[in-house]
Amino acid sequence: MRVRLMLLAPGVILLCGVVGCTKTNPRVVTTLNTGAMLGSELPSNPLQNRVITSWIDKNAGTMSTLYGNDTAVQYARTGAQSGYPAGSALSVVTWTQQEDPRWFGGNIPAAAKSVEYVTIAPDQHFTYQRYEGSPLKQVDEEAGVAPNERTAYLLAQRAAVMP
């Protein structure tokens, strides 16, 4: 009996080697980053626009990406005029961060912390909207002939260089 077991053990090990008895590592299961999804309560989906630039707040542990519609991106990447023209629509998503399970040393977006929208109307009126919380709810809406402090900050971010 013992002899038979001794003969069986290498056989089982060999079989495992051929078939592969290891379990799939959860880090490599194919999945979307659903935790960082924005939800459907927003007036529009910022991800449908193009990237202008991004930044990271190390103190807050957040990462933000600034998006723009065609008019905004055209201005940001060429600087043809001296300021965003009428018709520009920008949005910025700020995510909390999580460790990238697939790349040690990297951080990727976790739950969204806020989504902001800036538009410039044909009569040079600025609107600013801010959404926060889970689910995201509107917490601020301002409009005026001059940009508020936050809007001015967002409009002053220069485009990331993309040759």
Next chain:
Amino acid sequence: MASAYGARVRAVLWIALVAGLVFVGLQFVRPTLTNPPVTAELQAPPEVRAVLRQSCYNCHSNETKLPWFDQVVPAYWLVNKDVKEARAHLNFSEIGKLPAAQQRGALFEAVNMIQMGAMPLPSYLRVHPGAAVSAENLKVLRDYLMPPTPAGATPAADTSAADAQYKGWITASGAPLKVQAEFNGVEFLPDYKNWKAISSTDRPDNHTMREILGNDVAIKAIAEHHINPWPDGTAFAKVAWAQQPDGKGAVQTGAFIQVELMIRDSRKYASTKGWGWGRWRGMDLKPYGKNADFTNECIGCHEPVRQNDYVYTMPLGGQQ
């Protein structure tokens, strides 16, 4: 009956004898595997080296110690090949000659390979269970590379180089560059900058930040959740910039470093896992590498996510 049985026994004995002689004879077919001198060992604290010594050094150093069962052909042939490949990729006995940042980079990659279950090789672990990296030992490596309490705010970066780069780029106002194809024939796709963002990464390990962009085929695949395998025609761009700290805890997008492309075509790129790989560096978008062999580097690094169609990025849900 008795003689037929005897003949059968004799036949079995002959086969066993011949097989035994072949087995013994094969033992003399031994490609050499020496331990060259340790010229420049990894510079790291002793506890870090102890972990690497236990789990990695048998293949990734010049201090290979093979147990008896690895000395027997054909196991010896496999181990011999593995050790040579391992040393060529990462050799802890010689890595000390590289700059400190490069040594750290190698350790980051090593931790990643361990966490993803790619290293030690699963086939090696089944026969050498003692080489497994325990949770405590993994923590030793992680804590060394990323201390749990980060230091204070990084001082503000010198922005002059990034400013000059931006000025040159904005003045050119989108005039198209003439960009060479990669050494493997993969063409640059200048429209990458108009694709949609599918994720972003903050890489404090090498002071970069990245946006990962996908073309329309990629976005549709995400919306329909058909991402393994990705459909033919999918293309991704990963754009990397230097992190530019402002001295107050915020980090801006600094100088452009590179853009990398992965283009899916299961037939055209069948020999490179179904993907066309490319990397263009600097403002002149110079193709990376010296020849088409650079593709092996791409595939090697993406090997831990082979079950994921070789894609690292977890795309943001909610694409439409």
